[in-house]
Amino acid sequence: MLPLASSSSITLLGAGLMGRLLAVALARQGHRVQVFEAGGPDAEGAAARVAAAMLAPLAESAVTEPGVVRMGQHALARWPQLLAGLPAPVFFQQEGTLIVWHRQDAPEAARLRGLLERTQAVVPTLPHLQALDAAGLAQAEPTLAQRFGQGLLLPGEGQLDNRQLLAALVLAMQQEGVQVHWHTARDTGDFTPGASGQPDWVIDCRGLGARAQWPALRGVRGEVVRIHAPEVTLSRPTRLVHPRYPIYIAPKENHLFVIGATEIESDDLSPASVRSALELLSAAYAVHSGFAEGRIVEIATQCRPTLPDNLPAIRLAAPRVMEINGLYRHGFMIAPAMLDVALELLNTGQSLLAPQFDLAIHHANASQACPA
Incomplete structure (x- = not known):
């Protein structure tokens, strides 16, 4: 895939945890970001609002694969960095x-x-x-x-306050000039990325809202x-x-x-x-x-x-369209890893982190996943 050009126009679908993290990160890189979200800023329709937001890779290893465990390790180091850049405090604890x-x-x-x-x-x-x-x-x-x-x-395991984080990310989006359309559902089919008057990229983070495009969800x-x-x-x-x-x-x-x-x-x-x-x-x-x-x-x-294997996935569904989904019960534990892989793909066209997490990059029209 071709990397992002500087100051690209990016449309994000879904403002749950992944959508908010990506919107802030991409805006801070100098891109023009807009977000369409079916719900409101309180994230009332998102799984992230209800979650306990525990960061427990070893504890969760009883029900998941080593790649997800490594994502959790990555997150324990990344969350303090991500939280430090937010405009409001977020409770974070790492007492095991x-x-x-x-x-x-x-x-x-x-x-x-x-x-x-x-x-x-x-x-x-x-x-x-x-x-x-x-x-x-x-x-x-x-x-x-x-x-x-x-x-x-x-x-070494930890946790954070999910609702404080979601609210702080809304403030960060405002601070970074992200244009957010609350209570406005959109679909990937509503856009033709790369065409005149259209965004350069569309990134779909809608969770279960994306089942029409990803029926396996x-x-x-x-x-x-x-x-x-x-x-x-x-x-x-x-x-x-x-x-x-x-x-x-x-x-x-x-x-x-x-x-x-x-x-x-x-x-x-x-x-x-x-x-x-x-x-x-x-x-x-x-x-x-x-x-x-x-x-x-x-x-x-x-x-x-x-997804059927209970593992997260990134899919390049079409030219200039990225889909991130399947975070299952591990959303907060693996979101920083998924964020960093997505940013690598967008910025360089490949990801060095993805193999460490056993995370394959899928192509919608390919029979098998392609390595990053």
């Missing part, structure tokens, strides 16, 4: 991930530990997990010491509870091993906790089921009794855009 389990779930915990150790053998640059006995757990999270006798600490439903719990003092993201509903609890600022677990193969965006809400809340209470006196701020549902 804690994994705990009840006695009856010890076999499931042993299985999980084996998966994580195998990942560390494949990706040796990951920090090694630390097995915690009762004393170690009490030192890491004192409030959990009475309920759990052991755990695993995954050093499917939605994977997630359900998340936000609780304000002043009595809970967890200092880092905590995961509970459970054979039926392994949950995560991500503590944000001011005793706000994001709790989730459910993963349902469905495009259904109706409110959360009673069963899911009960399971999430009871599992959270099993981790910390202080949640009993918390207040439910929100119970939200959203569908993550997912």
Whole structure:
């Protein structure tokens, strides 16, 4: 592919996480950027608004491939750089991930530990997990010491506040002169990039909104509870091993906790089921009794855009048309890596990072993916 010329005109479709990151980055490179978004600046229709925004490559390796794990490593280094350039503060934490389990779930915990150790053998640059006995757990999270006798600490993993980030990116787009058309849905077929009066490039970041162009996309439903719990003092993201509903609890600022677990193969965006809400809340209470006196701020549902292999992809769908999709449940963990690969492709016509992430660059009319 031919690289971008200086001061190119670029149209972005979708202002979720990837669309906002790309809009800011391209505008800062001197390009003229406009964005079309079906929703509003609050990202009410985006999976990124509902996410817990955990940056946990080793923890997530239990359900994904080494390439995605390497993307997560890349992101842990890149997020502080990206956040430092924003016009508003965004909560970011890198205190590791804690994994705990009840006695009856010890076999499931042993299985999980084996998966994580195998990942560390494949990706040796990951920090090694630390097995915690009762004393170690009490030192890491004192409030959990009475309920759990052991755990695993995954050093170096992190999280950020997704809604603060999305809002800060809106401010950055305004600051950089990006023209944003909120509540204005557009399709790649609405543009003829490269023609007179048309943008030089179109980049489609619409997630599930792009299914007409990328039929393999499917939605994977997630359900998340936000609780304000002043009595809970967890200092880092905590995961509970459970054979039926392994949950995560991500503590944000001011005793706000994001709790989730459910993963349902469905495009259904109706409110959360009673069963899911009960399971999430009871599992959270099993981790910390202080949640009993918390207040439910929100119970939200959203569908993550997912491809058949559950891996992200970049596709060159037509001349001067790039599509970025399939971030699945790993959006915040891999977005900086996807951003940097996309920028390499646009700026140089190739990507040196993509092979490190096992990320192939697809061509819509080709039978196989082409290496970057």
